[in-house]
Amino acid sequence: MKKNEELRAKADAYRAEIQDLAQRPYNIMEVCGTHTVAIAKNALRDLLPDTIHLISGPGCPVCVTDNSDIDRFLYLAAQPNVITATFGDMIRVPGTKKDLQTLRAEGADVRIVYSTQDALELARHNPGKEVVFLGIGFETTVPTVAVSIKTAQKENIANYSVLSMHKVVPPVLRFLAEDKEIMVDAFLDPGHVCAVIGIEPIKFMAEKYGKPGVVTGFEALDILEAIAMLLRQRKEGRSEIEIQYNRVVKAKGNPHAQLIMNQVFEPVDASWRGIGLISQSGLGIREEYSQWDAIRKFSLPVFHSKETPGCRCGDVLKGLIYPTQCPLFAKHCTPMKPVGPCMVSSEGSCAAYYRYLQGSVK
Ligand code: SF4
Numbered sequence: 001m002k003k004n005e006e007l008r009a010k011a012d013a014y015r016a017e018i019q020d021l022a023q024r025p026y027n028i029m030e031v032c033g034t035h036t037v038a039i040a041k042n043a044l045r046d047l048l049p050d051t052i053h054l055i056s057g058p059g060c061p062v063c064v065t066d067n068s069d070i071d072r073f074l075y076l077a078a079q080p081n082v083i084t085a086t087f088g089d090m091i092r093v094p095g096t097k098k099d100l101q102t103l104r105a106e107g108a109d110v111r112i113v114y115s116t117q118d119a120l121e122l123a124r125h126n127p128g129k130e131v132v133f134l135g136i137g138f139e140t141t142v143p144t145v146a147v148s149i150k151t152a153q154k155e156n157i158a159n160y161s162v163l164s165m166h167k168v169v170p171p172v173l174r175f176l177a178e179d180k181e182i183m184v185d186a187f188l189d190p191g192h193v194c195a196v197i198g199i200e201p202i203k204f205m206a207e208k209y210g211k212p213g214v215v216t217g218f219e220a221l222d223i224l225e226a227i228a229m230l231l232r233q234r235k236e237g238r239s240e241i242e243i244q245y246n247r248v249v250k251a252k253g254n255p256h257a258q259l260i261m262n263q264v265f266e267p268v269d270a271s272w273r274g275i276g277l278i279s280q281s282g283l284g285i286r287e288e289y290s291q292w293d294a295i296r297k298f299s300l301p302v303f304h305s306k307e308t309p310g311c312r313c314g315d316v317l318k319g320l321i322y323p324t325q326c327p328l329f330a331k332h333c334t335p336m337k338p339v340g341p342c343m344v345s346s347e348g349s350c351a352a353y354y355r356y357l358q359g360s361v362k
Pocket of ligand 1: 310311312313314316323326327328329330333334338339340341342343344350
């Protein structure tokens with residue numbers, strides 16, 4: 001009981017400080033799908049003054065995966081003798097014509113796994129088949145995928161490979177800072193990503209572009225504190241990257257995870273949904289591990305797919321519109337019948353808005 005009272009007192013103090021410092025409008029973008037969900041779930045927008053605009057950004061890895069990449073893995077999943085191993089969110093993400101769920105109904109072998117270890121286990125138990133893990137995610141998940149490839153090398157598991165569609169956060173932050181359409185003053189930076197990479201790779205946002213950021217945890221109180229920290233920076237005329245989530249994030253990140261990630265992966269250009277190609281914003285598998293690279297192993301063709309007609313996921317991901325401003329939202333597009341990935345993924349902005357706050361946006 002005492003603990004609850006303490007937490008409430010803290011929340012009240014942050015809200016009072018935010019109220020006091022938010023005399024002028026301030027646009028804050030959260031670059032993490034988990035933050036998007038936490039903000040919606042805790043109705044934080046309703047607790048803030050009207051001058052504070054919380055805008056969701058390209059922080060959901062499933063959502064930012066370009067249609068070309070989706071069509072590419074659907075092509076691969078339809079090949080004979082292939083088992084596609086994927087996390088659950090991907091199974092309903094629509095490509096140009098189909099999704100994995102439909103392919104599975106048509107006979108493709110698609111398995112939902114909960115870790116890369118599950119995917120490796122599938123390969124061990126199905127030596128006559130090729131097991132391909134769909135690698136989607138930011139720096140948070142990449143180290144575990146790298147470990148799976150190293151394990152496959154060590155144990156000589158030749159029928160395992162990864163289709164790497166991984167992305168890294170600093171280049172997309174640079175895009176957000178440079179794009180003239182995007183009106184963001186400051187960022188809630190992703191706690192999980194920065195737990196791996198630290199803050200050095202994103203300091204340029206504050207130093208070069210004058211866009212302060214606070215690396216933030218995922219409780220309502222964390223987010224309120226981070227907003228207060230950003231407003232303090234504005235009041236004091238500072239532009240820095242600060243860490244609110246210091247119970248997990250260290251300035252230098254996790255050097256061991258960085259080492260493993262860099263041993264297996266190298267930066268490559270990558271396409272982001274609604275944004276297009278961003279230089280060096282993806283991760284490809286290094287030559288040394290090419291045997292476990294599905295792109296090389298299956299000589300996968302490059303697809304040039306278009307966005308799903310009517311879906312405005314791209315604008316949602318750039319923070320140009322709120323999900324509720326998409327004409328299809330909650331009418332033709334719902335979590336049960338999603339038109340775009342932002343409504344499929346549990347971290348997607350459209351899904352979060354649908355679930356928690358259809359009417360309330362500011
Ligand atoms: Fe796309 Fe549906 Fe979101 Fe509209 S509501 S942007 S159609 S996912």
